Amino acid sequence: xxxxxxxxxxxxxxxxxxxxxxxxxxxxxxxxxxxxxxxxxxxxxxxxxxxxxxxxxxxxxxxxxxxxxxxxxxxxxxxxxxxxxxxxxxxxxxxxxxxxxxxxxxxxxxxxxxxxxxxxxxxxxxxxxxxxxxxxxxxxxxxxxxxxxxxxxxxxxxxxxxxxxxxxxxxxxxxxxxxxxxxxxxxxxxxxxxxxxxxxxxxxxxxxxxxxxxxxxxxxxxxxxxxxxxxxxxxxxxxxxxxxxxxxxxxxxxxxxxxxxxxxxxxxxxxxxxxxxxxxxxxxxxxx
Amino acid sequence: xxxxxxxxxxxxxxxxxxxxxxxxxxxxxxxxxxxxxxxxxxxxxxxxxxxxxxxxxxxxxxxxxxxxxxxxxxxxxxxxxxxxxxxxxxxxxxxxxxxxxxxxxxxxxxxxxxxxxxxxxxxxxxxxxxxxxxxxxxxxxxxxxxxxxxxxxxxxxxxxxxxxxxxxxxxxxxxxxxxxxxxxxxxxxxxxxxxxxxxxxxxxxxxxxxxxxxxxxxxxxxxxxxxxxxxxxxxxxxxxxxxxxxxxxxxxxxxxxxxxxxxxxxxxxxxxxxxxxxxxxxxxxxxx
Numbered sequence: 001x002x003x004x005x006x007x008x009x010x011x012x013x014x015x016x017x018x019x020x021x022x023x024x025x026x027x028x029x030x031x032x033x034x035x036x037x038x039x040x041x042x043x044x045x046x047x048x049x050x051x052x053x054x055x056x057x058x059x060x061x062x063x064x065x066x067x068x069x070x071x072x073x074x075x076x077x078x079x080x081x082x083x084x085x086x087x088x089x090x091x092x093x094x095x096x097x098x099x100x101x102x103x104x105x106x107x108x109x110x111x112x113x114x115x116x117x118x119x120x121x122x123x124x125x126x127x128x129x130x131x132x133x134x135x136x137x138x139x140x141x142x143x144x145x146x147x148x149x150x151x152x153x154x155x156x157x158x159x160x161x162x163x164x165x166x167x168x169x170x171x172x173x174x175x176x177x178x179x180x181x182x183x184x185x186x187x188x189x190x191x192x193x194x195x196x197x198x199x200x201x202x203x204x205x206x207x208x209x210x211x212x213x214x215x216x217x218x219x220x221x222x223x224x225x226x227x228x229x230x231x232x233x234x235x236x237x238x239x240x241x242x243x244x245x246x247x248x249x250x251x252x253x254x255x256x257x258x259x260x261x262x263x264x265x266x267x268x269x270x271x272x273x274x275x276x277x278x279x280x281x282x283x284x285x286x287x288x
Numbered sequence: 289x290x291x292x293x294x295x296x297x298x299x300x301x302x303x304x305x306x307x308x309x310x311x312x313x314x315x316x317x318x319x320x321x322x323x324x325x326x327x328x329x330x331x332x333x334x335x336x337x338x339x340x341x342x343x344x345x346x347x348x349x350x351x352x353x354x355x356x357x358x359x360x361x362x363x364x365x366x367x368x369x370x371x372x373x374x375x376x377x378x379x380x381x382x383x384x385x386x387x388x389x390x391x392x393x394x395x396x397x398x399x400x401x402x403x404x405x406x407x408x409x410x411x412x413x414x415x416x417x418x419x420x421x422x423x424x425x426x427x428x429x430x431x432x433x434x435x436x437x438x439x440x441x442x443x444x445x446x447x448x449x450x451x452x453x454x455x456x457x458x459x460x461x462x463x464x465x466x467x468x469x470x471x472x473x474x475x476x477x478x479x480x481x482x483x484x485x486x487x488x489x490x491x492x493x494x495x496x497x498x499x500x501x502x503x504x505x506x507x508x509x510x511x512x513x514x515x516x517x518x519x520x521x522x523x524x525x526x527x528x529x530x531x532x533x534x535x536x537x538x539x540x541x542x543x544x545x546x547x548x549x550x551x552x553x554x555x556x557x558x559x560x561x562x563x564x565x566x567x568x569x570x571x572x573x574x575x576x
Contacts (some may be wrong), residue, residue, distance in 0.1 A: 017373070022433070025433075027441055027442075027445070028441070028445070029433060029436075029437065029438070029441040030407035030433060033433065059529070075399075079395055079396075079399060082395060084390070084391030084395060085390045085392050085395065102372070103372030104372045104373050104444050105441075107370060107373065108437050108440055108444070109371060109443050109532065110399075111363075111367060111398075111399075111402065111437050112432045112437040113435040114399065114402055114403065114434035115402065115431045115433070116432055116433065117422075117426055117538065118406045118426070118427075118428045119425065119432060120423035120426070121429035122421055122424050122428065129416070129418040129419040129420070129421040131422050132417070132421050132424075133410050133417040133424070135421050136406060136407075136409070136410050136420075136421070137407065137410035137425055139406075140403050140404070140406045140407035140410065141407060143311070143403045144400045144403030144407060145313075145317060145318060145321065145400040145403070145404065145405055149313075149396050149399050149400040149403065150317070150400075152396055153315055153317040153327070153393075153396050154315075155318070156316070156392050156393070156396070185527075198458060198461055203321075240372075283339050
């Protein structure tokens with residue numbers, strides 16, 4: 001099976017689980033939450049499911065955690081797109097939530113999607129309470145003021161800073177903004193399977209950075225219709241990116257080196273890790 | 289000891305625990321999070337601590353949960369005050385977060401305070417993983433699209449509705465907006481103590497509604513300097529409140545009846561529940 005087919009199948013499964021949690025109300029709040037959890041690649045949810053499967057756990061047990069990280073990711077996109085933040089009107093090829101509804105609905109839908117993420121981690125299907133609480137602690141750490149939101153705050157600070165970011169600054173910013181959640185996703189599968197999460201942490205840390213470098217490359221070379229969002233925004237804003245600091249070819253070779261690092265971390269798992277290997281290569285070859 | 293002194297002592301303790309979790313960074317994001325968790329009555333945190341104490345649990349075990357609910361409450365106030373929501377410039381006698389910093393910082397500080405709430409519930413000081421995960425599940429349910437955020441969404445919907453809310457509508461709205469978190473707080477103490485949370489749920493459900501009716505009364509009769517926020521906003525916005533629907537005297541007697549209900553729920557606990565009884569009376573006698 002093509003990797004992109006496997007990814008799409010998992011994304012559909014995760015979306016079904018999420019929409020089951022959001023069923024039963026026609027309030028704009030719930031409509032907006034369902035809307036914001038449609039589409040997207042589903043990379044984070046896939047990483048939860050696939051790392052659990054690779055380590056022998058039933059994917060059904062990992063499904064609530066996969067849905068949780070996609071809910072959390074969707075919340076961060078809604079809030080990131082708000083006028084006071086990145087002021088984006090297009091996401092996943094559709095109008096952003098505050099454009100389709102209004103800002104208040106977007107703020108509240110994001111808030112409630114974050115809450116839903118933690119609620120999903122209390123689903124007893126995951127396993128014992130120790131496993132669930134470890135997932136809650138890890139997701140909170142990855143998502144909050146030491147992780148994703150820290151990355152977003154550093155990003156906002158960079159926009160008004162008088163000096164350009166260095167490669168180290170950007171790496172730190174991205175480790176929070178996108179890296180922490182991607183790393184949590186791969187680790188979560190291992191935690192659910194009762195395995196040591198260390199190799200998957202190494203894999204996903206390299207993958208997360210490669211993903212972000214690929215995003216910066218796509219921002220310059222990509223097709224907005226395929227990407228489903230506005231491009232060339234960073235250059236227009238005069239923001240330092242991996243491409244502006246390393247050049248297009250330098251960024252490409254850095255991303256490739258990171259994919260090699262990610263694959264190296266999978267060595268202990270042999271052929272069982274082939275899907276995660278495909279995933280690493282997909283991340284830098286994608287057009288969206 | 290006066291009840292208000294007991295309340296202030298617990299609030300200080302909870303704030304110290306929260307600020308320990310927020311130490312070590314001078315980013316505006318962290319400054320804003322510390323700022324937003326200062327002041328306030330600390331009623332929710334107090335309910336966690338006092339119900340745990342009444343049922344024989346060490347308050348140290350309840351402290352992370354008390355800090356969690358105050359972090360969650362602080363997040364909800366920051367987002368509620370945003371221009372796209374209630375557009376308030378004054379809170380707890382100080383400029384609101386988006387006025388003192390900016391909207392982006394207010395959005396992110398609120399987001400990270402919600403995350404912090406769930407992170408605090410993973411503190412092993414609380415007890416075993418079963419207890420913590422029950423608290424996470426309960427807080428998520430109380431805070432999300434079935435609880436607090438639902439109440440906020442109904443409140444926003446009411447502002448643009450062409451028909452006035454009925455008493456039943458307002459009761460439902462408030463049960464979400466303020467009731468769910470107050471109820472979780474009292475129940476949390478019982479869960480930490482390993483006791484049946486049912487009587488405290490009854491107590492806190494009545495208390496939460498009395499609290500909101502008292503808020504509506506204060507909005508009409510209160511002193512903005514003492515309340516630390518703008519008043520007479522509901523009447524100016526033409527919003528239905530318990531006062532507009534029941535009249536001032538009707539609202540007062542409804543609040544008193546609810547305080548009696550709350551006290552009746554405490555009967556099984558005898559004199560050990562005296563502080564919670566004082567709390568119920570305080571809720572309708574307060575000036576802030």
